[in-house]
């Protein structure tokens with residue numbers, strides 16, 4: 001019979017983590033990362049507009065505040081509403097953009113990335129929905145804040161934010 005003898009068993013005070021994120025201004029805090037499971041708490045980003053495509057499922061639990069999960073199905077943008085206290089299971093490879101306030105918090109649980117797996121971020125024109133820009137990343141650790149770095153590359157480039165079809169410039173971060 002197999003029995004675990006030596007192990008880590010994270011048991012986390014979520015209120016304390018939410019307080020920590022509010023006080024430090026940080027956007028994410030990783031709770032654990034092991035072979036099978038990755039969990040973190042995220043605070044909303046008011047400027048969030050990109051769609052994330054990743055090879056893992058995602059469990060999105062609205063700890064505090066409501067979530068509007070924008071997602072794209074067959075190229076059409078849709079919204080799944082996840083009120084505080086509700087939980088959404090999202091299959092792998094769904095382009096999704098979780099929109100929630102900076103004082104709202106999501107608990108996110110995913111499968112860790114396997115070697116060679118890539119996370120992709122897509123932006124679309126806010127006027128005509130034309131594809132604007134892609135960023136790709138290998139996510140090894142959420143403390144590296146891959147979403148934050150993808151944002152820097154997009155927002156710091158007027159060229160990336162300018163629609164080649166209608167000329168609209170997607171809003172900046174400030």
Ligand SMILES: [Fe+2]
Pocket residue numbers: 125126127128129130163164165166167168
């Ligand atoms: Fe456009």
